[in-house]
Amino acid sequence: MNRRHLRWTVPAVTVFVASVVAIVLFTQVGGSAACAAGGSASYYSAGRNGMCNLGTPAEGLYAAVGRAEYAGGKACGTYLDVTGPNGTVRVQVVDLCPSCPAGKIDLGKGAFARIGALSAGIIPVTYGTTRDPQVGPLQVKLTGGTAYSALTAVLNNHGNPLSTVELQTPSGFAPMRQGEDNTWTAPSGAVTSPVTLRIADMYGHQATVAGLTLGPKDFQPTGTVLYGGPSPSPSDSPSPSTVESSAPSPAPVASAGPSSLPPAPKC
Template identity: 40%
Template sequence: MTAHRLLTPRWLATGGAVLLAGVIGVALLLHDGGAACAAPPATSTQKGKATFYDLSGGTGNCNFAPPADDLYVALGRTQYAGATSCGSYLDVTGPKGTVQVKVFDSCPECAVGHLDLSRTAFKRIANESAGVVPITYRAVPNAPAPGPLSITFAEGSSPYWWAILIDNHANPIVSVQAKGPGRDWMTATHASYNYWIIDRNTGNGPFTIRMTDSYGHVATATGVKLLPTRRQATPVRFTGKAVAAKGSGAPAKKAEPATSKPGASSAPVAPSASASASTPASSVPVSPRSDRNADGLVQGPPVVLAAAPAAPSCG
């Protein structure tokens, strides 16, 4: 079965593609996250099927670098839930055993319960020659992350518009807020390619960024600098004891309880249904808005978008 894909990173990188990609990003956001039934996988055991695909460079729709262990999964539109599932972990059990995988990508043609695994992950649970196998799977709350939370500003981020990619959070993130020195909290909007965007005058920073996961944990990173494309390790985690990041001037903190509101260019490996298009951090399909007033401020408040894993899913 030939894998069907959306736009590839190579296409997105060509001249004049950024504007069109922005339109497509908005369309995918509405398609993936707009349905009331869209929600990440539940923590209760579900039945489904698994296929596999190969990632030929780049990143998945979640825009993460491939995990060091090569254990990842692409989810269909409903369970991808407008990128809310990105970075969470699933336990997948097949004929040969169980593997834990990171939600890394979207699979445009996968129905609810159809998990498109990396080849490495698939081989942990079944014989590669089987192609398609029945599975059970469940979301893993508070899965161990490979390190503390990291934050990367997208290329083109500035004091007037920025987008951040957050990694190593393990649980789905449902809210991100940020503020600079002497400023009020600003709420970020979550895009379907997994960047959190603030489209207004944010100031030069450094920023305090407050992140809330789907289980009510809150982690706050301080001293985050506006350094586009540079991955910044923070000293905080949502779960467990925080470990101070090397070179970080901020003290280590424990996750705080919530007290207020908060593509991959994949080789066509049979029998994978699909592997999604991705957008590398260097070509995020959004751009700073130009509709600013004389003071350089964007008109209108930011929009809050967050999907809760507890919502019912549908097929």
């Protein structure tokens, strides 16, 4: 996949990392609230897509996380607020970092430069998942759906970890299965346009997206959002930017939603 192109060298990395104070900050992914060691960040180039098949946000505002936090793809499309020596930046999770232990993340070069010196190569950070980040309408990329290839979907602009994606069929909504590469696969069988999907995240937000067509290779824009009610973000959050391959840009934090939803974890 040629995912990692590190552009730095760090002398005595072992000594440096040993000096970083572990800060418990873990994120909520896949419906479980836990606290994990946060501690350090390096920078790299994700290439065109990253493991999540979302493309890479402009200005390098993206991140790769270790296997535990990646959670088999459930972290894909979520956002992290990362604080380093020089401030805080918001990044989208678009990739897996196979070699990253708990608390170690890789940032796009642009994101790293906003919170630390590139010459440092690796910096101490704290970070956490952003609940209900303000993003645009949902985007969907469909492939397959023929007698020989099951329908697969990649979703963007959902903000929170997704819990279910379902395909509408003549007999009702059929669940799709998420893979590690962030593709949701429907049961075998041909699908006809227009396609309708029902989408839900781990906080109970739900939306139905209709009118999707088979054939387009890129993300299809929709007029449907998964949640709403934005509130101001911290002043040091980055401003929204355009995204390659129609991926969403970092944006301000939104309100937590209905009070019946589970509270955010307190670590």
